[in-house]
Amino acid sequence: MPQEVRGVVAMTKGAPVTLETVVVPDPGAGEALVAIQACGVCHTDLHYREGGINDDFPFLLGHEAAGVVEAIGAGVTGLEPGDYVILNWRAVCGGCRACRRGQPWYCFATRNAQQRMTLADGVALSPALGIGAFVAKTLVAAGQCTKVDPRVPPEVAGLLGCGVMAGLGAALNTGSVSRGDSVAVFGCGGVGDAAIAGARLAGATTIIGVDVDERKLGWAREFGATETINSRERDPVEAIRAFTGGHGADVVIDAVGRPETYLQAFYARDLAGTVVLVGVPTPDMQLTLPLLDVFGRGGALKSSWYGDCLPSRDFPLLVELYLQGRLPLDRFVSEQIGLGDVEAAFDKMHRGEVLRSVVVM
Ligand SMILES: NC(=O)c1ccc[n+]([C@@H]2O[C@H](COP(=O)([O-])OP(=O)(O)OC[C@H]3O[C@@H](n4cnc5c(N)ncnc54)[C@H](O)[C@@H]3O)[C@@H](O)[C@H]2O)c1
Ligand SMILES: [Zn+2]
Numbered sequence: 001m002p003q004e005v006r007g008v009v010a011m012t013k014g015a016p017v018t019l020e021t022v023v024v025p026d027p028g029a030g031e032a033l034v035a036i037q038a039c040g041v042c043h044t045d046l047h048y049r050e051g052g053i054n055d056d057f058p059f060l061l062g063h064e065a066a067g068v069v070e071a072i073g074a075g076v077t078g079l080e081p082g083d084y085v086i087l088n089w090r091a092v093c094g095g096c097r098a099c100r101r102g103q104p105w106y107c108f109a110t111r112n113a114q115q116r117m118t119l120a121d122g123v124a125l126s127p128a129l130g131i132g133a134f135v136a137k138t139l140v141a142a143g144q145c146t147k148v149d150p151r152v153p154p155e156v157a158g159l160l161g162c163g164v165m166a167g168l169g170a171a172l173n174t175g176s177v178s179r180g181d182s183v184a185v186f187g188c189g190g191v192g193d194a195a196i197a198g199a200r201l202a203g204a205t206t207i208i209g210v211d212v213d214e215r216k217l218g219w220a221r222e223f224g225a226t227e228t229i230n231s232r233e234r235d236p237v238e239a240i241r242a243f244t245g246g247h248g249a250d251v252v253i254d255a256v257g258r259p260e261t262y263l264q265a266f267y268a269r270d271l272a273g274t275v276v277l278v279g280v281p282t283p284d285m286q287l288t289l290p291l292l293d294v295f296g297r298g299g300a301l302k303s304s305w306y307g308d309c310l311p312s313r314d315f316p317l318l319v320e321l322y323l324q325g326r327l328p329l330d331r332f333v334s335e336q337i338g339l340g341d342v343e344a345a346f347d348k349m350h351r352g353e354v355l356r357s358v359v360v361m
């Protein structure tokens, strides 16, 4: 029997989100029904609401979630009702050309539920990142569920499902930060601070946080930034060079995703260094760079989809580091809110008052 629950929906471009009745089908073949316990508010949810991702309104928002499997469909193995899981938005297929050549974190055919959740009038919802978790129950592909140690509280665990994983992975996986590296991170929100925490975990010795907001820079220091730069007050490229012996950083991570921050990241990098773009641009944005500088500065310009993570490998590992007290994931949780408070959480995100507001069911 399909179930009716309340969920946070973006009905039209730019309009405030509303609480709507969501009809959730029973899980079909390869699907799982998950009772959501907590879901973080990510900047990507706001991008969806503003039409910055695509125009497939209405969107069921929310995608940084943890919960308990309630039911599984036919053919699902390795997952049972009662399992405590973090949801991921890149369930690898195992058969595409990326998976076949042993790079499943690039999977080009990631899986989502086949059936659609709908509004009460039958209109199909587009779940954010194929999840849609600002809702009591959601329907996903079974591969989107990664079992983790139930000792990690859901409001913390859920964050690994998107922004925190993206930031940690931008440093650890995409940027391959290693001992003694210098790292600069543009944008010290949830994603950028996770990149800073990842750089510290990897043994970087100089970690520079850049933001336009002093409060964010204070938090960046708590996550491990050894230097901070307010780019409203100082040219960040010059300041990063000054902190790195005049050279620039080995790895520069753009966790904002705007042409101006990308250009700054590009020139704040040492010769043969790496730029990692983890912030998500909008379709209107363009970048112009002297091609000779792209060649002459060498190194690597990389994008980080979901921190190049492999949920089955990375989620349990990061949970373990958290439980050992080596990864301060709870510091990302600025406040716990209810389902009706998501629009207010967007405002707080806009004003820079929070790292993560987390909806707790
Ligand atoms: N690649 C991925 O898989 C992935 C996953 C999750 C989120 N994201 C993206 O990462 C980005 C950051 O997400 P978030 O949740 O941390 O957002 P956030 O709003 O919490 O943080 C963004 C930060 O950037 C700062 N900022 C804005 N303009 C700036 C500028 N010109 N220079 C320096 N700092 C500036 C803001 O003050 C803020 O602290 C978003 O674009 C989001 O969509 C990407
Ligand atoms: Zn694949």
Ligand SMILES: [Zn+2]
Pocket (backbone or CB within 6 Å): 042, 043, 044, 045, 063, 064, 162, 163
């Ligand atoms: Zn997200």
